[in-house]
Amino acid sequence: MSSVPERPPARGSVLYDPKIRAVAYQVLLLAALGFLVYSATTNAIENLRAAKIASGFDFLGVTAGFDINQKLIYFDGAVSSYGRAFWVGLLNTLLVGAIGIVLATILGFIVGVARLSPNWIISKIAKWYVEVIRNLPLLLQLVFWYNAVLKPLPEPRNSVQLNGIRFGTPDFAGILWMIMAFGLSYALYVGAGRIGRNDTERQIGKVAAAIVAALGAWYLLPGIGILRPTEGGLFFLNNRGLYMPEPIFDEMARLLPRMLIVGVVLAFMFRRWARRRQSATGKQYPVGLVAIALILGLPALTWAALALFDVNPVTFRYATQGRFNLTGGMQIYPEFVALTFGLVIYTAAFIAEIVRAGIMAVSRGQTEAAGALGLRPGPTLRLVVIPQAMRVIIPPLTSQYLNLVKNSTLAVAIGYPDLVQIFAGTVLNQTGQAVEVLAITMAVYLTISLVTSAAMNIYNRRVAIVER
Amino acid sequence: MKKTIASIALGVVAAVAATGASAQGQGTLAAVKARGQLACGANTGLAGFGVPDAQGNWTGLDVDACRAIAAAIFDDPTKVRFVPLSAKDRFTALQSGEADVLIRNTTWTMSRDTTLGLNFVGVNYYDGQGFMVRKKLGVSSALELNGASVCTQQGTTTELNLADFFRANKLKYEVVAFASADETVKAYDAGRCDAFTTDASGLYAERLKLANADEHIVLPEIISKEPLGASVRHGDDQWFDIVKWVHFAMLNAEELGVTKANVNDMLKSDNPEIKRLLGVEGNFGESIGLTKDWVVRIVKHVGNYGESFERNVGEGSRLKIKRGQNALWSKGGLQYAPPIR
Numbered sequence: 001m002s003s004v005p006e007r008p009p010a011r012g013s014v015l016y017d018p019k020i021r022a023v024a025y026q027v028l029l030l031a032a033l034g035f036l037v038y039s040a041t042t043n044a045i046e047n048l049r050a051a052k053i054a055s056g057f058d059f060l061g062v063t064a065g066f067d068i069n070q071k072l073i074y075f076d077g078a079v080s081s082y083g084r085a086f087w088v089g090l091l092n093t094l095l096v097g098a099i100g101i102v103l104a105t106i107l108g109f110i111v112g113v114a115r116l117s118p119n120w121i122i123s124k125i126a127k128w129y130v131e132v133i134r135n136l137p138l139l140l141q142l143v144f145w146y147n148a149v150l151k152p153l154p155e156p157r158n159s160v161q162l163n164g165i166r167f168g169t170p171d172f173a174g175i176l177w178m179i180m181a182f183g184l185s186y187a188l189y190v191g192a193g194r195i196g197r198n199d200t201e202r203q204i205g206k207v208a209a210a211i212v213a214a215l216g217a218w219y220l221l222p223g224i225g226i227l228r229p230t231e232g233g234l235f236f237l238n239n240r241g242l243y244m245p246e247p248i249f250d251e252m253a254r255l256l257p258r259m260l261i262v263g264v265v266l267a268f269m270f271r272r273w274a275r276r277r278q279s280a281t282g283k284q285y286p287v288g289l290v291a292i293a294l295i296l297g298l299p300a301l302t303w304a305a306l307a308l309f310d311v312n313p314v315t316f317r318y319a320t321q322g323r324f325n326l327t328g329g330m331q332i333y334p335e336f337v338a339l340t341f342g343l344v345i346y347t348a349a350f351i352a353e354i355v356r357a358g359i360m361a362v363s364r365g366q367t368e369a370a371g372a373l374g375l376r377p378g379p380t381l382r383l384v385v386i387p388q389a390m391r392v393i394i395p396p397l398t399s400q401y402l403n404l405v406k407n408s409t410l411a412v413a414i415g416y417p418d419l420v421q422i423f424a425g426t427v428l429n430q431t432g433q434a435v436e437v438l439a440i441t442m443a444v445y446l447t448i449s450l451v452t453s454a455a456m457n458i459y460n461r462r463v464a465i466v467e468r
Numbered sequence: 469m470k471k472t473i474a475s476i477a478l479g480v481v482a483a484v485a486a487t488g489a490s491a492q493g494q495g496t497l498a499a500v501k502a503r504g505q506l507a508c509g510a511n512t513g514l515a516g517f518g519v520p521d522a523q524g525n526w527t528g529l530d531v532d533a534c535r536a537i538a539a540a541i542f543d544d545p546t547k548v549r550f551v552p553l554s555a556k557d558r559f560t561a562l563q564s565g566e567a568d569v570l571i572r573n574t575t576w577t578m579s580r581d582t583t584l585g586l587n588f589v590g591v592n593y594y595d596g597q598g599f600m601v602r603k604k605l606g607v608s609s610a611l612e613l614n615g616a617s618v619c620t621q622q623g624t625t626t627e628l629n630l631a632d633f634f635r636a637n638k639l640k641y642e643v644v645a646f647a648s649a650d651e652t653v654k655a656y657d658a659g660r661c662d663a664f665t666t667d668a669s670g671l672y673a674e675r676l677k678l679a680n681a682d683e684h685i686v687l688p689e690i691i692s693k694e695p696l697g698a699s700v701r702h703g704d705d706q707w708f709d710i711v712k713w714v715h716f717a718m719l720n721a722e723e724l725g726v727t728k729a730n731v732n733d734m735l736k737s738d739n740p741e742i743k744r745l746l747g748v749e750g751n752f753g754e755s756i757g758l759t760k761d762w763v764v765r766i767v768k769h770v771g772n773y774g775e776s777f778e779r780n781v782g783e784g785s786r787l788k789i790k791r792g793q794n795a796l797w798s799k800g801g802l803q804y805a806p807p808i809r
Contacts, residue, residue, distance in 0.1 A: 048585075050702075054584075067630075067643045069642050077631040150655070240617055322615045323615055325642065334660065413647065413651065414651070415644050415645060415655060421622065425556045425622050426627065426645070429555070429622070430579070434564075
């Protein structure tokens with residue numbers, strides 16, 4: 001024993017090892033959380049049993065017995081179950097959420113850009129819109145819109161009637177007139193660009209061209225028989241909602257969505273081809289126009305071809321006046337309109353601020369550089385500023401989308417049958433199974449929110465700046 | 469930080485365990501006494517049945533039933549806290565203990581009595597569902613309402629009867645359901661619906677809220693049985709007995725002619741039934757955990773059933789509803805209380 005035996009490095013008690021301590025705390029916290037959940041669950045089950053309150057999920061199969069006005073899938077209170085009522089409510093929630101998100105985004109971007117407009121009036125209007133709307137409680141706004149939608153509209157007996165137009169077969173002279181009108185309009189447009197000595201004259205010429213085209217369409221399209229006025233009303237508006245013709249699909253109608261898919265596939269193929277050509281030759285192709293033509297044009301051509309053989313894939317059932325209400329046709333309910341309106345206008349105010357912040361985050365040098373390259377303000381915004389602003393915009397935009405969906409639960413105040421009103425309202429009340437119903441409802445909203453943010457995260461990753 | 473979270477979590481667990489234990493160990497009567505107040509689930513505002521005025525004083529037939537219970541327990545009808553509940557929230561509030569008793573024009577049905585975990589104690593108002601429409605529609609019967617839009621309140625038997633009625637008569641309709649009675653009436657008034665449906669008593673009460681009450685009529689059809697009454701939670705028989713017998717005591721008091729004005733004189737009555745009712749003989753009040761003079765307290769402060777009826781919904785009120793089915797059995801009605809003996 002010549003040397004002192006080597007001792008392990010001093011480390012005191014295991015209790016003071018930071019790694020072990022960290023793990024121990026996590027385990028303890030997890031155990032406490034687990035115990036909390038366990039005791040809450042067993043406590044609830046025991047109490048429900050003691051109070052003889054029904055529990056379990058069997059109620060989902062029981063006949064509902066109540067009716068719902070707005071339903072996207074078949075629902076009849078006499079035979080449909082609570083489970084089906086759940087789906088009706090969920091689809092109504094998703095409908096208002098999806099439409100609301102799209103419209104709020106569009107309106108929000110417009111207002112956000114308008115706030116930065118050099119035009120004094122436009123920017124001030126946008127500013128006041130944002131300031132007023134986002135500082136008023138949403139519930140108040142919903143009630144306001146519901147009354148604003150309901151009050152001024154006439155009762156069903158005095159519906160506002162829009163005599164619609166339908167497609168017919170054009171005659172030869174009419175086509176000639178139309179070609180002449182549009183030819184004149186085109187000539188005016190081109191001529192204005194060439195002859196006009198300054199911007200004002202050119203503008204006047206273009207406006208005149210637009211007026212000629214519009215008048216031509218307005219007077220000639222019905223006149224020549226392409227479009228003919230219908231005998232009865234097509235659209236009716238009253239305080240029960242907006243009534244539209246209801247499409248009834250024939251056997252052959254299945255062709256239309258198939259042609260749509262073909263169109264989409266072709267459009268994608270064209271885009272890939274155009275991109276490869278552009279990188280090879282530098283030549284640009286109007287990808288957008290061709291895509292629209294393919295996607296919309298193919299089904300339209302199919303329809304026209306079928307119509308030639310006297311097979312009408314889609315016919316319409318029109319609303320007719322009944323004793324109390326209009327019957328037949330598709331009905332858009334005032335509750336839906338009010339809720340969508342309220343949510344869109346409210347959320348758009350927040351989105352506008354997010355868009356403004358995003359645009360302002362793009363350095364002024366970018367705009368100036370684009371200007372130096374000869375880009376006009378429109379393309380500068382579209383091609384330079386907004387793509388860079390998007391990476392600032394997307395994350396807060398996601399929360400606004402989530403807010404919109406969650407706020408849609410205020411539907412309950414204006415009688416729109418969404419998930420909360422139908423399921424967490426009527427179904428809960430009738431079955432008395434608060435724990436199960438609320439658990440399902442919460443799970444649904446959680447799922448909707450998680451899916452939305454997952455989708456937005458994927459998009460965010462695509463627009464994020466790639467650091468090299 | 470982690471330490472704090474862990475200790476908070478443990479604290480919450482301990483608190484949950486503690487409240488769970490106390491809620492199970494104590495009866496409702498003891499809880500009410502300890503609180504010094506009865507929590508009564510009431511309507512958010514239905515004239516004649518349960519409505520607060522501008523000063524926050526509640527009046528109504530259902531409100532009197534709450535006050536009678538408080539009077540029997542505390543000898544003070546003001547020791548009630550009214551919990552205003554919408555139709556769809558009312559059962560959850562009673563189940564979860566937010567209210568001790570629910571007296572909110574609630575229809576007694578089998579599913580509510582069984583699977584909802586409630587016990588109905590009796591019927592304090594026999595009602596039935598009706599329709600109200602605008603006069604200018606020229607409708608004289610509910611059977612003419614084919615294709616109409618109907619406003620109703622969600623989470624009610626009304627909503628279900630409506631579906632049954634239209635289906636049974638092969639009529640089409642569009643239902644527009646709102647969460648509260650107020651929103652329903654407002655939407656009907658704004659013209660969203662052709663008809664408004666609820667219990668007949670409610671129709672008369674809500675008509676008073678409309679902009680032009682005279683432009684609306686109540687259709688003659690009564691399409692359902694709506695026995696309205698008080699309910700309590702399952703699992704506390706003593707409390708169930710108290711609420712039930714307070715109701716019966718008010719009926720018996722009317723039957724025996726005991727009123728707010730003469731209750732003190734009646735204590736000297738020779739009638740053995742009145743003696744038992746007012747606690748001069750027997751121990752009936754004590755047998756349900758109250759005092760001997762429990763009925764004296766009720767009648768002294770609130771009056772008998774007939775007095776309460778006339779004051780709130782009958783001739784002494786704006787509603788002017790006739791006794792009809794709600795008269796005593798001895799006068800051709802359905803109100804009948806078992807004897808106190």
